[in-house]
Amino acid sequence: MGAQIDMTPPTNGVPRYNGDGPLAHHLKAQRKHSSPMAPAFMVSAPGKVIVWGEHAVVHGKVQSTGTPSPHSIFLTFPSQCKTLWLTRIVSPRSQAAIAAAISLRSYMHVTTLSKSKRTISLRFPDVDLVHTWDIDELPWEAFRHPSRKKNYYSLVTELDPELVAALQPHVNAVSPDRPEEIRKIHRHSVSAFLYLFCSLAGPSFAGCVYTLRSTIPIAAGLGSSASISVCLAAAILIQLRTLSGPHPDQPPEEARLQIERINRWAFVSEMCIHGNPSGIDNTVATQGKAVVFQRKDYSKPPTVRPLWDFPELPLLLVDTKQAKSTAHEVAKVGRLRDTHPKLVGTILDAVDRVTESAADVLEDDDFDAEDEESLRRVGELMTINHGLLVSLGVSHPRLERVRELVDHEGIGWTKLTGAGGGGCSITLLRPDVAPEKMEHLEEQLAEEGYRQFRTTLGGDGVGVLWPAVLKNGSDEDEEGGMEIDLESFLNAEGTEGVEKLVGVHGHGGEREGWKFWRVESR
Ligand SMILES: Nc1ncnc2c1ncn2[C@@H]1O[C@H](COP(=O)(O)OP(=O)(O)O)[C@@H](O)[C@H]1O
Numbered sequence: 001m002g003a004q005i006d007m008t009p010p011t012n013g014v015p016r017y018n019g020d021g022p023l024a025h026h027l028k029a030q031r032k033h034s035s036p037m038a039p040a041f042m043v044s045a046p047g048k049v050i051v052w053g054e055h056a057v058v059h060g061k062v063q064s065t066g067t068p069s070p071h072s073i074f075l076t077f078p079s080q081c082k083t084l085w086l087t088r089i090v091s092p093r094s095q096a097a098i099a100a101a102i103s104l105r106s107y108m109h110v111t112t113l114s115k116s117k118r119t120i121s122l123r124f125p126d127v128d129l130v131h132t133w134d135i136d137e138l139p140w141e142a143f144r145h146p147s148r149k150k151n152y153y154s155l156v157t158e159l160d161p162e163l164v165a166a167l168q169p170h171v172n173a174v175s176p177d178r179p180e181e182i183r184k185i186h187r188h189s190v191s192a193f194l195y196l197f198c199s200l201a202g203p204s205f206a207g208c209v210y211t212l213r214s215t216i217p218i219a220a221g222l223g224s225s226a227s228i229s230v231c232l233a234a235a236i237l238i239q240l241r242t243l244s245g246p247h248p249d250q251p252p253e254e255a256r257l258q259i260e261r262i263n264r265w266a267f268v269s270e271m272c273i274h275g276n277p278s279g280i281d282n283t284v285a286t287q288g289k290a291v292v293f294q295r296k297d298y299s300k301p302p303t304v305r306p307l308w309d310f311p312e313l314p315l316l317l318v319d320t321k322q323a324k325s326t327a328h329e330v331a332k333v334g335r336l337r338d339t340h341p342k343l344v345g346t347i348l349d350a351v352d353r354v355t356e357s358a359a360d361v362l363e364d365d366d367f368d369a370e371d372e373e374s375l376r377r378v379g380e381l382m383t384i385n386h387g388l389l390v391s392l393g394v395s396h397p398r399l400e401r402v403r404e405l406v407d408h409e410g411i412g413w414t415k416l417t418g419a420g421g422g423g424c425s426i427t428l429l430r431p432d433v434a435p436e437k438m439e440h441l442e443e444q445l446a447e448e449g450y451r452q453f454r455t456t457l458g459g460d461g462v463g464v465l466w467p468a469v470l471k472n473g474s475d476e477d478e479e480g481g482m483e484i485d486l487e488s489f490l491n492a493e494g495t496e497g498v499e500k501l502v503g504v505h506g507h508g509g510e511r512e513g514w515k516f517w518r519v520e521s522r
């Protein structure tokens, strides 16, 4: 039997670790010193990209109108502060899009404090946020009122305004002297944390420090907020011992149940950050792999169909650093469709066909991520989707430049991802690309001011490192591994340093220590 986090009631507020190998060795050593404190542990969750179907998923089979009519519904995208009035055309179904996890991730380190320390701290250096609250001063009365009290398995689909109000003084106490644009970012992260913490924990919860570092660019359409939301939800649920995994022998159904529990609370955190999120980003960040999502009824969240067996594919992600506005690009496509309804309708239908074909190819039993022909089919569908997005007018010269450079080197298949008009592009890399070609491309991109990430598509979702001990190629490996303490985590240099210190992937693939809920069906 493999190592696992034990669900049976523990003695000191964290799951027990039950297994052999370096982690068990480390824990035994800890027990010998009879430390009353729970060991530090880590959680991690990925960002995401939209691979096929953006814009069609918004405009497909619905027509945007400038002003509301009695037949309109109000569609809000609070994250982008945008609103659209959409009038439904009689349509049996809307169009779909596919979003997939990427290997850029957030990492959260959780340290439990000694019993006498009754404080909770957040340390989020990426956004320059540090704050400590006294546990006894949090608004427990409001959150534990019988009419409001939630359980770890509750499905919460909207925020309770009274609870939001009860948290306000504790949110407003953060960073009072910082400029408003920074305070806004801090308010989002802090509200998400406090809402989850007060909903799930209680006044007797152990004092702790939650430290987060992320390798995902913030506000670039790569799901950074969902990724931190999943980390927060997973960390607190683990501390509450409400999760039995992950462990290698776990059946996929059990693993999916566990991640659904995390996903529900990550969605609550996303609501604190975005107001009315679709739920796609947190779903992808929790379960990893990819999802097909479709908006059938605009008054409800989209339907989401997981692609549990989506393969891991090599990807070059390029950030144009060109600011984009999702609202602007969505409205632009809406206007184009109003002017040329049939033509644009046909293009949007074609995008839908591409998405459908992609799902078919990827779900085909014969698909092999190592096989050139299989990759070519997926790549071509990306190229076609990009061409259709160009014809909708949502590309940008900076995005076209990336495509041009990649095509010139013959390195892979490129498309813009997300709203376009700037933002990021993704390139599916051909197998066996000559290293010098890759180097040349990377040099050119760097020279022209692009930020680039070598990543993979369709990787793991939420992961757990319990306790926070990893083999890092040091002498300590023989002793079971190196303990990741708060200081080394905070001092890791840049995103590369974070990856090197705690990344879920080492150079030779997955790193021993990190565990994932395995959701694949084969
Ligand atoms: N590394 C991080 N540390 C702290 N908070 C973060 C981090 N990444 C994202 N966030 C939170 O998520 C918000 C970004 O959400 P959003 O603008 O939708 O970007 P994205 O599209 O990347 O999710 C930030 O304002 C912040 O509150």
Ligand SMILES: C[C@@](O)(CCOP(=O)(O)O)CC(=O)O
Pocket: 050, 053, 054, 055, 056, 057, 058, 077, 220, 221, 222, 326, 330, 417, 418, 419, 420, 423
């Ligand atoms: C254009 C659209 O289809 C994707 C927008 O993605 P992003 O804001 O770039 O992550 C809009 C949407 O689906 O809400």
